Amino acid sequence: MCYQLIRVLCFVSSWRLGVINANFQYNLEHFPVLQNETANFSRGISDLIERIQTERAFVSYFLLRKHPADCVDEQLPTNFGLPFMQLNESERSYVRGTGSSFLLAILCLRQLNDKDFMLKFSADLQHIRTRRILVIHNKNLAQSTHSEIETFFRNCMQVKFLHVILVHRDFAETNIFHSFNQFPDLQVETRDLRATTPIYPNRLADVAKKKLRVLVDQIEPITMLYEIGDKLILEGYIGYFVKTFALRYNFVLWLPDEYESSIKRVISIEEIRQAARNDSIDLGASLSTPQKQENLHEYIYPVEFFQWLTMLPVEPHMETYYFFISIFTPTTLVGIFVITWCLCVVYVVQLKLKCQTLRWNRQFLLLVLMPWHLDLLRGLLNQSTDMRLNSATRRIIFILVFALGGALNNFFSTKMVNWLTLPPQKKPIKSFEDVTERNLQIQIAEPDIAEIKFYRGEQFWKKHAHSFKVVCRYDEFLGNIRNMDTRYGYLIDTLTWPIIAQRQMYFKHPLFRLSESLYYTKGSLLSLPISENSMYKDLLSEFVMRSRESGLLGYWYSRTFYTMVSIGRFNFTDLSTNQIHEMLTLKEFEWVWIAYAVGVGFSGLVFILECIWYYKV
Structure with a gap:
């Protein structure tokens, strides 16, 4: 019985070894086939990438995959001759912030309808979604239906990818790849690598009447809307910029239906920015400062440098009666008084010395305090006098008084003429x-x-x-x-x-x-608000710089003034009032009468003091 058991065990062992050997032979037979398929795919991808590089250079790669086998060749990254960044499904990164953004992005997929993985890929490509993308589908071309490919490209449109090509596992044999054009609507393209057309054509060269959704702030002179019949016309400095941009790239300007009521009111910049964030519009026809915002990617290249100042009414002309205050200031009056007093005192002293009647008594003290000589004071008014100028001292004093009076009269006349000609x-x-x-x-x-x-x-x-x-x-x-x-x-x-x-x-x-x-x-800087990952951002920024360089921005600005007149925002009516200089009135001598009254009052007070002095002392 032991002998029979040994024979059974030997038979089972022999059968098991035979099965294993058969399986091993089967794997050995197919291993060269798999190896050749992977090698062919790698060569095909290398040829494709080399051609992409010659069309427009890039300096690095970004690779995202769930499993190494999703890229067909698990060692695909080792074939890259440039630096590359590789992420798996569970890893997240802001690729733009890790190095140069001039890269080729590669996505390896096992299922084309894996939208969640596509969203993860787009999140990694935040702010650089217009870069060229190569998608590798780990299935043969015959296994992918047209509906699957179309759905895949629709998902690409939703995340705002602009340049995407799709290759399959058997790309090396078929040389067939897919791309899409979303202008004006989605068109899936089946293309052959052996053709001479560009792998990534410039999709924005002509957008074929694609709608450019615009929201206008209607703040003068930036943008203005007005209606002619059933048509809306966009005018203004930035309005011309937006219209010329649309004309250059074959856009059709479009105001979304939910903002139709905005044509009658000014739109705040916050409302425009919110519309851009939720993808209700493509571009805000407005200017605001990026410096106030945390996310600078919501604006294109700066358009203007500006200052915020104050517009003040021009100061009114002074009334004519202020002339006497401005000319005869307290300092001027005191100076004239002191000079005249000194000359009169010298004249009185010289006269007393000449007559030998100089006495240092109370009478002389009063004479010094009030030395005014009417014949001498006539010289201040340049009038004639019967003074006896029989001494050199008197002649000098009179000449000084006469010169002072001439200078005062000339100064007063000149100031009066200037005042009446151009009032200050x-x-x-x-x-x-x-x-x-x-x-x-x-x-x-x-x-x-x-x-x-x-x-x-x-x-x-x-x-x-x-x-x-x-x-x-x-x-x-x-x-x-x-x-x-x-x-x-x-x-x-x-x-x-x-x-x-x-x-x-x-x-x-x-x-x-x-x-x-x-x-x-x-x-501060001013720029146009736009959605964070807009595919038009680079195009608009370049158009701004070219418009500034060519002088178009300056021309559009100078044209805005006449546009505002033509659409009735204002006219050439003179809003200023004529200022007629009338003859001097009593009111204009108000301060003269005040000064005269003060003088009369002071003289009356002095008279009273003299009376008290005379009768008491």
């Missing part, structure tokens, strides 16, 4: 404290309060809030600027002021001036 203005406002002293207020729109606090700080606003008149609606604020009410000053930027200044050139005299001393920011 009041002292200009140079600080926010001066605004308060003049009982003037500066109008601002309520949304701009946050801007002032951002640039000048909370303490500045708390200190000077009483100097501002807050207007709730921006439309009303713009209307007040157009009306040019001189009872107020206005917060204004250096983009709007040249339009105001050009309008005032048609006035007889300007109503407002720009005050650089009352500022809110010495300088």
Whole structure:
């Protein structure tokens, strides 16, 4: 029985070894096939990447895969001749921040409908989603249906990929790859590597009437909308920029239906930025500063450098009666009095010495205090006199008095002529404290309060809030600027002021001036808001630089003034008032009468004191 058991065990062992040997032979037979397929795929991918490099160079790779086998060749990264970054499914990275963003992104997929993995890949490519992408599908071409490929490319559109090609496991044998064009709508393309056309054509060269969704702020002179029949016309400085950009790349400007009501009102920058964030629009036709925001990727290349200043009413001309105050200032009057008194005293002393009647008594003291000689004082008015100039001292004194009177008369006449020809203005406002002293207020729109606090700080606003008149609606604020009410000053930027200044050139005299001393920011950047991963961002930034370089931005700005006139935003009506210089009136001698009254009162007081002195002493 033991012998039979041994025979059974030997038979089973022999059969098991035979099966194992058969399986081993089977694997050995297919191993060269798998090895050849992997090697062929690697060579095909190398040829493809080499051609991509010749079309437009890149300096590194980014590879994402779940499993090494998803890339067909598990050793595929070792074939790269440039630096590469490799991530697995569980790892996350902000690829743009790890090095150069001029890269070729490679995604290895086992299933084309794996949308979650696609979203993870797009998150890694934050802010560089327009870079070229190579997707490797670990299945043969025949195993992928057209609907699967179309769904895959629709997912690419949703995450804002622009340049994507799809290759399969048998790419080396078929030389077939897929790409897509989303302009104006999704078109899946089946292409052959052996063709001479570019692997990644410039999809934005002509977008074939693709809708460019735009939201307009309607802040003058940046953008303005007006209706002609059933058509909306976009005008303004940035409006021309947006229209020219759309014309250059064959876009169709489109205002989304949910914003149709915006054509009658000003749109705040916060509303525009929110619309760009939730992908309701492609571009905000507005200018705002990126410096206030944490995410600079929501703006294109800066368009303008600007300052926020104050537009103040031109100081009014001084009334004519102020002439006497400005000419005969207290210092001037005291100087004339002292000089005349000294000359009169010298004259009196010389006269006493000549007559040998000089006595150091009370009479001489009163004579020194009141030395006025009427014949001598006539010289101040350049009048004739019957004084006896029989001594050299008297002649010198009279010549000095006469010269002083001539100089005073000439000075007075010259100042009077200059005053009547070009009346001087009041002292200009140079600080926010001066605004308060003049009982003037500066109008601002309520949304701009946050801007002032951002640039000048909370303490500045708390200190000077009483100097501002807050207007709730921006439309009303713009209307007040157009009306040019001189009872107020206005917060204004250096983009709007040249339009105001050009309008005032048609006035007889300007109503407002720009005050650089009352500022809110010495300088800041302005740019157009856009969605964070917009595929048009680089295109718009390049167009801004080319427009600035060619002088188009300057031309569009200069054209805006006449556009505003043509669409009725304002006209050439002279809002200034004529200032007619009338003849001198009694009111204009007000200060003269006051001075005369003071003199009469002082002389009466002296008379009373003299009487008291005479009768008491």
